[in-house]
Amino acid sequence: MSNNDFSRGAIENNPAWAQLLGLCPLLAVSNSIANALGLALASGFVLLGANTSISLMRKIIPDVARLPCFVLIIATFTTVAVMVLEAYAFDLYTRIALFIQIIVTNCMILGRAEAFASRQPVGRAIVDALGTATGFAIALLALGAVRELLGNGTLFNDMELLVGSIGADWQLTIFTSAPLPLAVYPPGAFLLAGLFFAAVKALTATQSGPTAKKEVEKETGTANDAMRKANP
Amino acid sequence: MFKTLTALTLIGAACGLLLFAMNDITRGDIEKNRTQKARAIMAELLKQPLADKILWVEDISGSCQLGYFIKHAENGYSGPINFFALYQPNLPADEAPRGETTRQEQLSLRVTRHQETPGIGDFINHKRDSYLPDLDQQSIAQWQNLDNITGATITHRAIKKAALNIQTRIRYHTEKYPCVE
Numbered sequence: 242m243s244n245n246d247f248s249r250g251a252i253e254n255n256p257a258w259a260q261l262l263g264l265c266p267l268l269a270v271s272n273s274i275a276n277a278l279g280l281a282l283a284s285g286f287v288l289l290g291a292n293t294s295i296s297l298m299r300k301i302i303p304d305v306a307r308l309p310c311f312v313l314i315i316a317t318f319t320t321v322a323v324m325v326l327e328a329y330a331f332d333l334y335t336r337i338a339l340f341i342q343i344i345v346t347n348c349m350i351l352g353r354a355e356a357f358a359s360r361q362p363v364g365r366a367i368v369d370a371l372g373t374a375t376g377f378a379i380a381l382l383a384l385g386a387v388r389e390l391l392g393n394g395t396l397f398n399d400m401e402l403l404v405g406s407i408g409a410d411w412q413l414t415i416f417t418s419a420p421l422p423l424a425v426y427p428p429g430a431f432l433l434a435g436l437f438f439a440a441v442k443a444l445t446a447t448q449s450g451p452t453a454k455k456e457v458e459k460e461t462g463t464a465n466d467a468m469r470k471a472n473p
Numbered sequence: 474m475f476k477t478l479t480a481l482t483l484i485g486a487a488c489g490l491l492l493f494a495m496n497d498i499t500r501g502d503i504e505k506n507r508t509q510k511a512r513a514i515m516a517e518l519l520k521q522p523l524a525d526k527i528l529w530v531e532d533i534s535g536s537c538q539l540g541y542f543i544k545h546a547e548n549g550y551s552g553p554i555n556f557f558a559l560y561q562p563n564l565p566a567d568e569a570p571r572g573e574t575t576r577q578e579q580l581s582l583r584v585t586r587h588q589e590t591p592g593i594g595d596f597i598n599h600k601r602d603s604y605l606p607d608l609d610q611q612s613i614a615q616w617q618n619l620d621n622i623t624g625a626t627i628t629h630r631a632i633k634k635a636a637l638n639i640q641t642r643i644r645y646h647t648e649k650y651p652c653v654e
Contacts, residue, residue, distance in 0.1 A: 298484060301484070383535065
């Protein structure tokens with residue numbers, strides 16, 4: 242059950258390419274691996290904290306005021322993430338601060354709180370949070386790596402902002418001049434994200450093609466039968 | 474009703490407690506980082522090394538010979554904009570620093586906090602764009618001739634207003650603490 246929760250959040254219902262949630266920070270911050278990893282860690286922390294707390298408190302959260310409660314809890318963990326980043330990764334914070342602050346409005350986190358954490362025990366809520374956070378991180382890092390490579394010709398640039406002086410040596414220069422400078426700008430983000438999502442969609446469609454087709458046929462047949470019975 | 478209120482109070486208290494604890498843990502490091510950032514901006518504006526200890530009175534520091542550093546906030550389009558400025562007032566010949574003749578007022582501005590989208594409206598960030606550094610050491614009148622600009626928070630009106638208000642605050646400050654060489 243737990244493995245299913247994890248893989249469903251990370252791959253099948255991936256917040257980025259399957260549900261198209263959290264696209265604003267995804268597109269804005271994924272111009273380098275360092276920025277993408279910073280946002281992925283912060284989002285993952287908030288998601289994990291919010292899912293765990295909401296699941297723990299699910300029996301005392303009043304149903305009529307559940308959404309304000311979820312937002313309050315998510316905002317608390319977002320503020321904690323902001324404080325930690327500002328205290329211990331200040332240079333990175335100054336670069337992605339705005340997008341860390343708006344994690345509170347990320348539909349991915351509120352969606353998991355409403356659809357899963359508020360109805361499931363804490364263990365499953367944690368696994369779901371880890372899966373969803375991993376899925377979001379995969380999308381962010383994949384897009385970040387491609388954009389940094391095409392836009393700057395490097396990989397792992399500025400990692401010292403995240404991991405300290407040890408990360409200064411991690412930079413790999415693949416191209417001496419950037420092959421596609423547009424990649425680090427917002428239009429490049431839209432183009433590459435579109436291609437990335439299309440590639441994932443094509444890949445998953447190929448893998449699940451025949452089964453999916455059978456399921457659709459079966460569902461269509463059942464629906465047609467029901468229609469015939471209703472309107473003989 | 475009572476049950477709902479109790480639950481909401483408990484949840485609010487738990488969130489408040491967590492924030493209070495985190496604030497206590499991170500406050501020192503955040504303050505240190507902000508001070509370092511402010512000192513870097515001050516050294517850049519002044520173009521010379523700073524003294525180890527800087528005394529602030531009502532968010533203003535400095536002297537009429539050296540110039541005044543001032544922390545200032547102005548309302549922008551959709552939120553506050555925080556400025557850090559170096560204002561060097563008019564100085565007649567007898568008050569000018571040794572070796573200098575009279576000095577016209579000069580204002581240099583840096584924006585330390587805004588809500589602009591990175592990559593779109595962050596021309597106002599002096600680390601990413603030379604827009605503000607190019608306007609360094611202009612008089613208040615020159616700042617009033619700023620071209621129209623607008624972003625999520627940044628507007629030319631806010632910058633013009635900031636320049637005027639900074640001048641007013643410094644005048645009030647120098648009246649209270651007269652210029653002494």
